[in-house]
Amino acid sequence: MTFLNVVEIESALKALNSTYPTLTEHIPLPNVTYEGRRSNALLIRGKPSFDCRPAFMFVSGVHAREWGGPDILVNLATDLLEAYTTNAGLAYGGKSFTAAAIKRIVNRTDIVVFPDLNPDGRAFSMAAQPNTNQAIWRRNRNPASSGGLASKIGVDVNRNYDFLWDFPMKFLSGLPVPPASTNPDDETFYGTGPFSEPESRNVLWLVDQFPNTRYFVDVHSHAGDILYPWGDDEDQTTDPSKSFKNSAWDGTRGVKGDAYAEYLPVSRLAELQASANVMRNGILGVRGQSYVVEQSFSLYPTSGSSEDWAFTREFVAPTRGKLSGFVIEFNTDVHTGYIDFFPTWGEMLMLIADVDAGLLALVDYACPSLWQVIACWGRHWWWPIRGFWAIWHRVFPPELWGPYGPWTQVVRFGEQVVDRIVTMVRSIPGRGK
C-alpha cells in the first residue's frame, strides 16, 4: 500500500458504494474546483428506516501537504463496511470494538466521510518535482488573487468558512498572530469572501444535506492534539452577549485575558470536552499515543475555520440542533514530538489506526442507546391513529362538517324540524301525556 492519490480516493469511494450498495450512498459534491475536479463523499447508513439517527461528518485533506487525512477516512469507511457485513468486531492495536458495537454504529447513525476536500492542492503536492518544495503546498490552487505570481496562488480553505471571516473588522488590530491573512502570499490567506472557495462551499452543502449532523471532525496533521471550539478567543460560559453574533464586540476579539471571551453554554463546554476526551482515549488505546485535548484558541486565534463554523449552527439556527465541531491533528509520535507532514507509509499505517480508533470511539460514545431507539420508534406507534384521523378529515373536512360548517346548519335545521313535528304531535288532543 501507498498514499492514495486524488484519483484513487474517488475510485475508492465509488468502489465501496458498488461493493456495499445497500449500506452506502455515493454523494457527488456540487462545486467543482478551480482545476475542474469534483469531490465526492460517502454516506454509510444501515437500516434506513430508523429516522432518529445522528450524523457524524468526517472531513479531511483541506491542507494539501497533510497527506494522511484522506487515507484515514477511506480506511475508516472500508473497515466499518467490512466488519459490518462479516458480523465482525474491529480492532486497532489495543483498542477494539465488538461486532455488536459495529452493528449498532452502522444501524443507528449516519457516517459521512468526505476524504479529499482539496483535491487540486493534493494533486499539486503529490506531483512535486524533486528539486522544489512543492510537496509542502498547503492551500487550494485558485489563482484569482495571485496577480499572476505562482507564490500567491491559492486560498487557505480553513480560513474561508463563515465564522468571523472578516477578521480585520472582527478582531483586535495588531494582534501578534493574526487569525488569518489578507495577503495572498501568506499560508493563511482567507480568500475573497466567506465561502468564496468551492472546497468550503462543498462542506457547507454537505452539512446542509444532513441537518441531523451532530458531530463534525476535520482531520489535519501534525500537532498531536484534539481541538474544540472556540478558536477566536477564550471560552466563557456566563455572558451570552459576548458572542460572535454581537457586532458590538467587533474589533476586540483575539486577546487572552481581556474583557472579551466567546460564549457557549456551560453544558455544551462540558459536552465538547467529554467528546474530545473520548476521542483522545480511543487514540490512546491503540498504542499509547497521548493526544492533547485543548481549546482551539489555546494561545492564538483563528478565524474562518471549519470546526468553529460548524459549531455556530446551533447558535444561528437552533432549530437544527446541536453540532459539535472538532479538529484532530494527527502526528507521527507525540511522545518524541517528531514534527512532520510526511510520515513513511509504515508510520502512516499506525496513524490511520490511531485516528480511526478515535473517530470510532466518538461514534460509539454518541450512538443512540436502545432506549433512544425505542423512544424513536414509539413516535411511529401512533401512525394508525394519525392515519385514520387524516383520512377522516379528508372525507369529512372540518370546514364542511365542523360546528360552524354548512352540514351542521343542515343537521340543526333537521333537528328543529323534528322538534317541531314532535311538539305538534304532542299538542294533538289525546296524544302525549
Next chain:
Amino acid sequence: MSEVSAGPSGNERDGDVFGVRVKVTRGQAETLLRRGGLDFGDRPNIRENPDGTSSLNLFVTRADIETFRAEGYEIEVGANLSARARDRLAEVGQGDRFDGGRIPPQGIGRKIVGRGEGDAAHGGHKPDDRPERAP
C-alpha cells in the same frame, strides 16, 4: 529532538525546509510570529518544556535557522521536511489501484470474527474497556 543536518536520505538541498523548535518566552514567540511570512503549520503550536521554557514549532529554511541563531534564539532542528517529502513521493500511489471503482479497498483494521465480546486476548472488549456513553 536532536539536530539533523539532512533528511533521512541525507540529500539536503538549497532551499530545503526543516521542522524546527525554537525555544522562546511568550514575548519572543510573539516577536517571531509578528514577522509574518513564517510557516508554523496548521496554527501556531507552542509546547511547554520540562525546564519551564516553551518551544514554538516552525518550518523554515537553513538560512532562516542561521538568521534566528544569529539573533540569539536557541533552535533544535528536526526533520528535513523537503527531503522527507522527496522520499515520500515514491510512496504515492500510481495510476488507480481501484480501477475506477471496480476493485474495493481493503481496511487495515483487524476484524474479530466469532469471538465473545469480553475476549480481550483476541481483540475483543476487555471488561474495563466498555465504550463510554454519551449522556
